[in-house]
Amino acid sequence: MKNTTQSMNCQRKNCNKCQHNICTYRVPIFSDLEPDEMMKIIELIVSRKYARGEMIVMEGNQLEGLYIIHSGRVKAFRYTQEAKEQILYLFAEGDFFGEKNLLRKQPVTYHAEALEETQICVIPHRSFHELLKEAPSISYKIMDQLCIRIDHLETLIQNMGTRDMEARISAILIEFAKKYGSKQNDGILVSMPLSREGIANYIGVTRETISRKLSRLQDDGIIEQVGNKKIKIYDLKALEQEYL
Amino acid sequence: MKNTTQSMNCQRKNCNKCQHNICTYRVPIFSDLEPDEMMKIIELIVSRKYARGEMIVMEGNQLEGLYIIHSGRVKAFRYTQEAKEQILYLFAEGDFFGEKNLLRKQPVTYHAEALEETQICVIPHRSFHELLKEAPSISYKIMDQLCIRIDHLETLIQNMGTRDMEARISAILIEFAKKYGSKQNDGILVSMPLSREGIANYIGVTRETISRKLSRLQDDGIIEQVGNKKIKIYDLKALEQEYL
DNA sequence: CGCCTCATTGAAGAGTATCAAAAACTGTGG
DNA sequence: CCACAGTTTTTGATACTCTTCAATGAGGCG
Numbered sequence: 426m427k428n429t430t431q432s433m434n435c436q437r438k439n440c441n442k443c444q445h446n447i448c449t450y451r452v453p454i455f456s457d458l459e460p461d462e463m464m465k466i467i468e469l470i471v472s473r474k475y476a477r478g479e480m481i482v483m484e485g486n487q488l489e490g491l492y493i494i495h496s497g498r499v500k501a502f503r504y505t506q507e508a509k510e511q512i513l514y515l516f517a518e519g520d521f522f523g524e525k526n527l528l529r530k531q532p533v534t535y536h537a538e539a540l541e542e543t544q545i546c547v548i549p550h551r552s553f554h555e556l557l558k559e560a561p562s563i564s565y566k567i568m569d570q571l572c573i574r575i576d577h578l579e580t581l582i583q584n585m586g587t588r589d590m591e592a593r594i595s596a597i598l599i600e601f602a603k604k605y606g607s608k609q610n611d612g613i614l615v616s617m618p619l620s621r622e623g624i625a626n627y628i629g630v631t632r633e634t635i636s637r638k639l640s641r642l643q644d645d646g647i648i649e650q651v652g653n654k655k656i657k658i659y660d661l662k663a664l665e666q667e668y669l
Numbered sequence: 670m671k672n673t674t675q676s677m678n679c680q681r682k683n684c685n686k687c688q689h690n691i692c693t694y695r696v697p698i699f700s701d702l703e704p705d706e707m708m709k710i711i712e713l714i715v716s717r718k719y720a721r722g723e724m725i726v727m728e729g730n731q732l733e734g735l736y737i738i739h740s741g742r743v744k745a746f747r748y749t750q751e752a753k754e755q756i757l758y759l760f761a762e763g764d765f766f767g768e769k770n771l772l773r774k775q776p777v778t779y780h781a782e783a784l785e786e787t788q789i790c791v792i793p794h795r796s797f798h799e800l801l802k803e804a805p806s807i808s809y810k811i812m813d814q815l816c817i818r819i820d821h822l823e824t825l826i827q828n829m830g831t832r833d834m835e836a837r838i839s840a841i842l843i844e845f846a847k848k849y850g851s852k853q854n855d856g857i858l859v860s861m862p863l864s865r866e867g868i869a870n871y872i873g874v875t876r877e878t879i880s881r882k883l884s885r886l887q888d889d890g891i892i893e894q895v896g897n898k899k900i901k902i903y904d905l906k907a908l909e910q911e912y913l
Numbered sequence: 914c915g916c917c918t919c920a921t922t923g924a925a926g927a928g929t930a931t932c933a934a935a936a937a938c939t940g941t942g943g
Numbered sequence: 944c945c946a947c948a949g950t951t952t953t954t955g956a957t958a959c960t961c962t963t964c965a966a967t968g969a970g971g972c973g
Contacts, residue, residue: 503827511830513823525820528812534823564808568772571815576769578822579757579778583747585829586755586873588962590929621952629830631930636953653938653951832930834961865920875962880921897919897970914973921968929960936953943946 451519452493454566462560469552475539482537488523490549497543498618501535502626510626514577515540515618517604524567527553540618585629593628594638595667598648602658613658620653695763696737698810706804713796719783726781732767734793741787742862745779746870754870758821759784759862761848768811771797784862829873837872838882839911842892846902857902864897 449455449463449470458466472495475481481499482488499516513535516522525531527550548556557563584596598615606613617624621639622632639656642648647664649657658664693699693710702710716739719725725743726732743760757779760766769775771794792800801807828840842859850859861868865883866876883900886892891908893901902908 503823505827505831506833506836507831509830509832511827513826525816528809529816531816534820561805561808564805564812565772568768568808568812568815571812571819572769572773572775574819575815575822576778578819578826579747582757582822582825582829583749583755585826586753587749587751588753588928589750592750629832632952633931633954634929637929640953832960876920877922877963878961881961884921894920917970917972919968919970921966923964923966925963927960927962929958931958932956934953934955936951938951939949941947941949943944 451495452521453519453570454521454563457562457566458560462556466548466552466556469548471547471549473545473547475543475545477539477541479539480536481539481543481545482523482533484534484536485532487532488526488547490523490547491521491527491553492523492537493521493546493548494518495544495546498540499537499543500540500619500623501537503535511629512619512623512627513581514574515627521570524571526550528567590630590634590638591641591667593630594624594635594642595664597624597628598656598658598664599661601656602661606658609657611657611659613661614651615656615658617654617656695739696765697763697814698765698807701806701810702804706800710792710796710800713792715791715793717789717791719787719789721783721785723783724780725783725787725789726767726777728778728780729776731776732770732791734767734791735765735771735797736767736781737765737790737792738762739788739790742784743781743787744784744863744867745781747779755873756863756867756871757825758818759871765814768815770794772811834874834878834882835911837874838868838879838886839908841868841872842900842902842908843905845900846905850902853901855901855903857905858895859900859902861898861900 449458449466455463455466471490475497482492484503494516496518499520499522500512501514501516501522502510502512505511514520514522516537522537523533526533584593587593601615601617602613605618606615619627621635625632625635639648639650642664643650645663647658647660649659651657693702693707693714699707699710715734719741726736728747738760740762743764743766744756745758745760745766746754746756749755758764758766760781766781767777769778828837831837845859845861846857849862850857863871865879869876869879883892883894886908887894889907891902891904893903895901
């Protein structure tokens with residue numbers, strides 16, 4: 426009950442207070458839409474809120490629509506045979522999931538968990554299909570996004586296929602530096618989206634190995650671990666050479 | 670020169686001799702098209718032939734169109750940091766690649782090599798985009814195929830994330846059994862699409878490890894290696910248990 | 914049938930996983 | 944602002960598995 430009212434508040438609030446900050450404006454898929462088309466979508470959106478650590482969808486779920494991240498961060502993962510978490514994607518604002526449900530009536534193929542407080546906008550199936558008919562350009566956008574996702578997965582596989590652990594960790598650090606880093610005069614400060622264990626589950630090793638390798642990079646003066654949630658990269662070139 | 674005439678012969682031959690066996694009829698993307706639409710496509714197709722071991726496209730290539738496999742098998746791979754091959758996909762009849770070029774003007778992100786004599790049909794970019802306008806249902810089909818590809822990559826990552834090598838090899842054998850296996854009274858005979866080294870490059874280990882593990886599975890009476898190109902699976906359930 | 918490629922097998926070595934314990938961090942409450 | 948408790952991370956020692964290198968063996972194609 427409480428959630429429902431909260432959701433409606435959220436929706437209203439967005440519409441009135443900051444039109445240019447609502448889900449649809451942030452989502453690449455809808456970036457080409459005319460304002461009136463955009464408004465139609467906004468009408469259809471249902472919003473939900475998840476706390477850090479809360480599961481958003483589970484593998485096998487039949488979703489009622491497309492889930493779009495309005496704010497927050499989400500990890501998507503599967504379990505390996507040994508019941509270890511294998512992270513597949515890190516989703517952020519503007520990313521979506523549940524597209525397989527939408528396009529081929531398939532349940533989601535991974536678990537999705539909020540890494541921090543996260544707000545999700547849901548566009549119901551039927552609404553979305555009507556939208557597709559009216560604005561076919563959206564289908565191009567979706568294909569685009571699917572290709573980006575494929576790119577990501579291919580690169581992840583390439584990374585997991587390299588034996589040299591230093592290179593694998595360097596690759597992750599570079600990826601995070603690009604996405605979550607801010608330049609400072611003496612280096613790049615990266616606000617890490619994942620814990621050490623999370624990183625481990627992303628590249629398929631144990632957390633201890635991550636610890637050891639990061640300490641080594643720190644000893645070499647290439648990075649500095651600032652608490653548990655930030656890493657400062659002093660020598661990006663050295664990382665890239667490790668990576669090459 | 671020789672190649673060109675050969676290509677044209679191929680194209681003609683298909684049109685005349687076996688209309689229902691031409692590329693377009695085998696390709697899921699085009700399965701919903703009307704005969705006249707199909708004919709339009711056929712006009713546009715250019716066909717090419719590749720020998721076993723020949724490179725079809727290289728990473729970074731700007732392709733002139735969508736490459737559809739008319740017959741044969743193709744492996745798509747990237748190189749890891751250590752210059753090891755990491756196989757991403759095994760393509761067969763009806764599969765396509767070059768979609769990133771088509772949809773987002775990106776060069777191909779992997780190398781593709783013919784595993785056996787392979788015939789490729791190329792649909793030029795412009796033709797394809799015209800086709801998309803006339804038959805928008807194709808865009809659904811493409812999204813569908815992209816989702817299938819994403820599924821495959823996600824599963825591959827999940828597999829590469831499992832530490833237990835037996836489980837990883839079992840998973841591959843089961844995959845191959847489904848795709849390339851034929852039932853016999855005492856088991857499933859699988860005609861392997863990859864050499865031992867190929868399997869190794871698919872799951873990210875060395876060929877020696879594959880050899881040892883397969884020998885072990887053979888000693889246990891679960892499989893039998895029939896020459897280098899076939900494997901007979903006696904006990905699929907045992908494999909699946911290994912896998913679980 | 915023979916050559917060349919691919920696959921197997923062995924022994925040594927490198928590296929990560931594992932288990933256990935200590936240390937550091939985070940954020941909550943006084 | 945500090946102390947505390949729970950969680951996360953680090954560090955150490957050991958065991959195990961895969962890789963590596965090298966040599967032998969088998970397979971398949973002309």
